[in-house]
Amino acid sequence: MAGPEIKAPPMREFPTVPVMRPDAMGGLKPFIASDKIQADLNFPGAQPAENWQHTHDTAIAKMGELLGQQRALKVYMDSCVHCGACTDKCHYFIGTGDPKNMPVARQDLMRSVYRRYFTLPGKLFPKLVGARDLTPDVLDEWYSYYHQCSECRRCSVFCPYGIDTAEVTMAGREILDAVGYGQKYSNEIIGKVHKIGNNLGLPGPALRDTLEGLEEDVLEDTGIAIRYPLDQKGAEVLLITPSADFFAEPHIDSLIGYGKVFHAAGISWTLSSMASEAGNFGLFIGNQEQLLKIAMRVREAALELGVKRIVVGECGHAWRVAYSFWNTLVGIGDGAGANDPFAIQLQSQLDHRYKQPMHICELTWDLIQQGALSFDKEANDHRVITFHDSCNVARGSRMGDMPGGQFEIPRNIIRAVANHYVEMAPGTTHEQTFCCGGGGGLLTDDLLDLRVKGALPRMEALKLVTDGKGVNFMATICAICKSQFSKVLPYYGYKMGMVGGVHQLVSTAIRLGDK
């Protein structure tokens, strides 16, 4: 790639607060969505500069609309006391030193405008209360810094008021989209979901061909005919998984693992060409309409295929959307809309002895506990494994019946299938986990410099266990984490192949055929 050489920042011996480098990332701007990409999502295209007044009024009106709809956003705008607890908690601030990447500063980019237009003191005495007009420069600043936040919500864990910067970023992006200032990466992908069925743009015939090839490979490797079915009506389980699982390395190794689990447990399952994507980038851009539209495909596929259970593969934000929003969005899970006939139909179709939806890790762990799966743990003996909690699973969802199940269940699976497991330092895992540096719609080459820098705190934590404990494999349950680490690990002197999925480990050790 052209452009200046991208280098990893030096690792710090002790994770102290970084030296401030004002405006270090000031010019950073991911590619802007073309008018066509915007139009596919019913967003306006780029607005000419001479129409600024219209852009300004539209943005402020949108902000007012969001403040009216989302009580939380208004509370976040009002309640910050600038205590500073969040300042050094963002991986992008740690990696870049740019003070505008402090969560409080990121919020203040919007808070200052909020005060000017929506509070009395800001309307009367803007300078006294840090209020400012919305100008083209402010909008550019929003575009830049709301695309330097991966919506990972780590800062909110440390905020005494629980202010969630991710919600501010989402609102910022939603306002930007409303004035034709969308991000190419996320919006192009959403267009592909509607047109083709998944983020990759993988059409049905290519998906079928890929899955058939996979069946051949697995047969060759194991001597056992394991199926990777597509659009199989009447299957018990519909698996919704990120399309990266069909395409990329190491993702596909987890897909192989899911198939082996279903095979070993004797559960009939299917993938869907209509809903061949777990990811829902509607969350990333903060747009309710897209969130709903993308999620709706899952319900349609479930009804069409007549499945009894819906299971979600290794995708971080998809699990947040599935666990936290699918019920009220589209009627999957408890709390479905009582007046929605399709939700009622789906509820009567699903088997409520099981969690709906269920994470693939919950399914595998349940089977392990029932004794339905057995493993040759030694098959993983060449690996010393650590686990990277993915932000949306860690801070936006749960698994199992216990608080913290989303942390324990993936770890339990790893311990059940491998002999060597090591934790990274407290403060870098569980609910305080660091983002991989590529989440929230930032996993794009035009932000690679930011992604490399944002990975710094995770790489520092990893180094402690690779140096001290011989760790050579970092497992995770998110397609974005896997792709991001594959890309940035070499910048820190590691091999790209040291990241992989939990079900990749399951796949290595699971006993098939005669137990």
Next chain:
Amino acid sequence: MATIEVDGKSYETDEEGYLIDLSTWNEEVGKYIATTESLELSEQHWEVINFLRDYYNEFQIAPAVRVLTKAIGKKLGADKGNSQYLYELFPYGPAKQACKIAGLPKPTGCV
């Protein structure tokens, strides 16, 4: 929208240098894009590029990395049917860099 000039003809590309209209691609364009990636194309590169284009013509998408490695392994020998070999040829990643040179759209999503 950017353009590239090859043999006096101009071709439209996106911001990252991926060809907009893949039907306008020819080997000279491929060679030119490779130079912008600091790559000199060998016969081994062309094996990959031609496979990508054939696959794309059939399926309207680049092949999964696994499909690609398998096909290359069958054609060039098992020792070359792995992603390490492909990364040696295309250091920025076989999926993205090889697609760009082959005139195919960039794979998007969580990859």
